[in-house]
Amino acid sequence: MPIYSYKCSACQYEKDVLQKMSDPVLEVCPECGQPTFGKQVTAAGFQLKGSGWYVTDFRNQGGGKPSDSGSSSSSTST
Template sequence: MPIYAYKCESCGHAKDVLQKVSDAPLTTCPACGADTFRKQLTAAGFQLKGTGWYVTDFRNSGSAATGAAAAGASSSAEASKPSAGDGGAASSATPCGASCACH
């Protein structure tokens, strides 16, 4: 069942109401009792889940896979490097330190 937003044109009272599509619209304001309670025009809220949608499958086509492949290549290159004899020499060779995310 959809949720409809209503607002009173007299007092400004607003309320969201869960109604069937076939139900008659409400007209009487629950706050002031005037017959100026009207439906508001609102945007539908929905979320695309699963595969088969542009948002999940094709929006960044290739960039995520390329970025993941590059990250895997750099981590394997780091693993294959021989470690320095003293622990401080490797961190002093990088301009921003060994704990940064750019190396």
């Protein structure tokens, strides 16, 4: 489930809420009770760590790109 950041435009109260995507948007501020509670736009919070696809598939290890080495070997055979 995604975590949404909310902020009240009346009292500046902020809260992160764990919600399903199908849940209704919160509109009433739990702090002041005004209907001015709205979602904020935030960046995604994840990191790629470990020996993931980038290290194993796209790391340049002293040679050309994998597609370049395939095309150069076919041109040397002609």
